[in-house]
Amino acid sequence: MYHEIALALALLLLAYVFAMLEINIEGENGWAAKLPTWRIEKHWLLDVFFGGRPLTGYHAWTLCFMMLIFHFPCLLLWQWSWPLEARIMGSFMLFWITEDFLWFLRNPAWGWKRFKPGEIKWHKHWLLGLPTDYWTFAAIGTGLLAWSFR
Template sequence: MKWPAYLFFFVMAIIVANREIQTEGTGGWAKNLPTWRHQPADGLIWRVISMVMMAGHEVTGYHLYHIGGLLLWFHLPFFFDIKWNWANEFRVISLFIIWSNTQDFLWFVFNPNFRVFGGFNGTTVPWHQFWGPVPKDYFFALVFSLGIACLGDLPRFNFHFCKELSMVWISYAIAAISLAAFIPKNWE
């Protein structure tokens, strides 16, 4: 993929994060939304959906359709001129994981009710478990997305996409942290 495409995905992450802020406000993880909820303990199907799509969090109707719709959107190239195969599927999934975590972090960057520097922790963000200054979901996503990307490169023994993905992670992290330093929080 070319860098303009990665820039497009970053801009889309900003747009989706801001749309989600308008929907959720201060109540992260759809806390204040009138939506159905299932805990992973509610049965095998909810446990699987929670682990696969929600990083172990409770399954809400809002997030199931939000994440499902975005994942479907990421598959749009297959309906045009990109050939579907397992290597390309692994690329789509790994990019979606990176994009989802970037979008999640940008939710905190742009949300006037949260601070990234000095206020991004398990106390102010109870729906995330933190390992140091970063939600543990972000660590798992990094490892999982790179693993899936390398798995897609494995049949050709060409780890170009896996290396490229590493640079995307670094670039998105730098861009998101830079935005956090300069976005004003007094929008009223």
């Protein structure tokens, strides 16, 4: 149980630090709206895999970078297994929804009061007060983590 608690705390800290970095990069203009980067606004694959949000160069490279960071310990330790991959991917999913939520809570231009449908244009689908991505990734990520620790 200590391992699970340590992992949860580390993910929370990592998400907090990355959210603060993104707040300093993006400011009040979320989803790289004012960054000098390319954007793909519409594509059916974005609806399936990205919640209908645009794909930006900033986010494409950020996702790749973080995926490599999450997998880097496998190279450091020269170990890999399916349970370890499940733990990595589950952690990766929980990291992103936590980081996204913290971006809103800690961003002076947003905060809790603006965290709702209609205010956040890039989160198009909501369920029970949260973007549907949060529910999807929380369920899949938690399932992967639970399986990895069995």
